[in-house]
Amino acid sequence: MPLLRMALPCLALALLAAAVQAQAARPTPKGAMVYIMYPEDGATVKGPFLCRFGLRNMGVAPAGHDFPNTGHHHLLIDTKEEINPDEPIPHDKNHLHFGAGETETRLDLPPGKHTLQLVLGDGNHYSFTPPLISKKITITVRDDSDDDRVKTRSRHRSHHRTHRAHSDRHHAEPKPTKDGPEGCGFWGWLKGCQDPVSTAAKPTAEPSAVPAPPAASAVP
Numbered sequence: 001m002p003l004l005r006m007a008l009p010c011l012a013l014a015l016l017a018a019a020v021q022a023q024a025a026r027p028t029p030k031g032a033m034v035y036i037m038y039p040e041d042g043a044t045v046k047g048p049f050l051c052r053f054g055l056r057n058m059g060v061a062p063a064g065h066d067f068p069n070t071g072h073h074h075l076l077i078d079t080k081e082e083i084n085p086d087e088p089i090p091h092d093k094n095h096l097h098f099g100a101g102e103t104e105t106r107l108d109l110p111p112g113k114h115t116l117q118l119v120l121g122d123g124n125h126y127s128f129t130p131p132l133i134s135k136k137i138t139i140t141v142r143d144d145s146d147d148d149r150v151k152t153r154s155r156h157r158s159h160h161r162t163h164r165a166h167s168d169r170h171h172a173e174p175k176p177t178k179d180g181p182e183g184c185g186f187w188g189w190l191k192g193c194q195d196p197v198s199t200a201a202k203p204t205a206e207p208s209a210v211p212a213p214p215a216a217s218a219v220p
């Protein structure tokens, strides 16, 4: 029987501890609501981005204070497990505590899809009962290097466009030839083709200017 006499107080203590813990979990005040003001559900953001917390019908108080109807924000990032009101909210990179009473934060998350959810905790980091938790939103963090690639590509494209425009212009312009734009050529010129470019430079000699052979009558 001494074993039972030792076990009973232990059991009583355990029950008492559980009861104290259950009492520590505060009931969620009526009409209270927690929500993510920004970013919007489904938004695509460029990191680091601002995340703004919203709270209705309750106040924000720093951790360690037990004012009635107050709590502090906790941001759950990419979490899948439910919040257990019987345990303090975990403290890790997926469960951020805003124990100073912050109502916004700047998040720097890796590119890709992420889920964000807010849960309000009391001064001892326990959630309320039932947990005062926001809708879970999904956001996409844009890849900055993708941006750089797009920028570089469009810069190349625009360079290419400029180059093409230049080259088109170049091709559209008549190529100056030795014989002028109309390409009279020597024979064309001989036939009277007026070459505006080369006329001035050409000798003005006419075929008729070729000296005629001396007349027979001139022979003594």
Ligand SMILES: [Cu+2]
Residues within 6 Å of the ligand: 063, 072, 073, 074, 089, 097, 098, 099, 121, 124, 125
């Ligand atoms: Cu906390």
